Amino acid sequence: VPSDTEKMEWGYEAENGPDVWAQLSPEYFLCAEGKHQSPIDLVNPTPAKLPLITDEYSHTRDLNIRNTGHTIEVTYPEGSHIYIDGTAYQLLQFHFHAPSEHTVAGKPFDMEAHFVHKSEEGNLAVVGLLIEKGRHNPSYDPVWDHLPAAPGETQRVAISGSLPVDPRTMLSPNGWRTDEAVQPFPPAYRYEGSLTTPPCSEDVKWIVLTTPIEMSEAQIAAFKAIIHDNNRPVQPLNGRKLLVNSIADE
Numbered sequence: 001v002p003s004d005t006e007k008m009e010w011g012y013e014a015e016n017g018p019d020v021w022a023q024l025s026p027e028y029f030l031c032a033e034g035k036h037q038s039p040i041d042l043v044n045p046t047p048a049k050l051p052l053i054t055d056e057y058s059h060t061r062d063l064n065i066r067n068t069g070h071t072i073e074v075t076y077p078e079g080s081h082i083y084i085d086g087t088a089y090q091l092l093q094f095h096f097h098a099p100s101e102h103t104v105a106g107k108p109f110d111m112e113a114h115f116v117h118k119s120e121e122g123n124l125a126v127v128g129l130l131i132e133k134g135r136h137n138p139s140y141d142p143v144w145d146h147l148p149a150a151p152g153e154t155q156r157v158a159i160s161g162s163l164p165v166d167p168r169t170m171l172s173p174n175g176w177r178t179d180e181a182v183q184p185f186p187p188a189y190r191y192e193g194s195l196t197t198p199p200c201s202e203d204v205k206w207i208v209l210t211t212p213i214e215m216s217e218a219q220i221a222a223f224k225a226i227i228h229d230n231n232r233p234v235q236p237l238n239g240r241k242l243l244v245n246s247i248a249d250e
Helices: 018-024 138-144 167-171 217-224
Strands: 053-056 062-067 072-075 081-084 087-097 111-119 124-133 154-158 188-194 202-209 213-215
Touching: 062 138, 081 124, 087 167, 111 167, 124 167, 124 217, 138 167, 138 217
Parallel strands: 124 202, 124 213
Antiparallel strands: 053 081, 062 072, 062 154, 072 087, 081 087, 087 111, 111 124, 188 202
16 A cells, blocks of 8 residues: 555556545545446437537647646647537547447447536536547547657647648548538537546536547557556446437537
């Protein structure tokens, strides 16, 4: 047992993984005691006409890509938002898990991306994106070309050439986006959950797109060569409602 001065860092191994997160620090108590935890198995959702989500994402050529030891995290410049019920949530960062954390009717996917947003009031909304093996996905090239291999390593990248980083194309399986400034969001599962890493804070709005995107086998392998098995197991629903809008919000 580590002493107080050398508190064990959380992770995904047996000795510091999801089953024992709550034992590593009193601040992580929700990881064991929380009733609205994430991820979950996305099964038997209730179709609903849900409040409109729109986005106002801008693309960027300036990236800060960090290997946190737990994931690859890309800090996003200020000024990109989604709007839920009229409240703006700013995109802070996106990061990746392999395999996926959410499952669909028990099925895991090769990877999952989380786009983390925060409102001025401090509330979080995370857009989850399931990733399966398929075609090469060029919208992720600017990140994948600079994946930092060592924990703690940061790559600061100024992208030249024609393709900036654009959350719209990253989230899009088949080009449902246009260049209009404000966009309606695609069909998604919606539920109230938590962070999937310590401190497992709750009251997080989850929006998991129903349609996965594809990445090539080589792209998935490149990520897994650096970070793998960084997925928390699914958590009980505990009576929460899982909703889905079966067509894009009208």
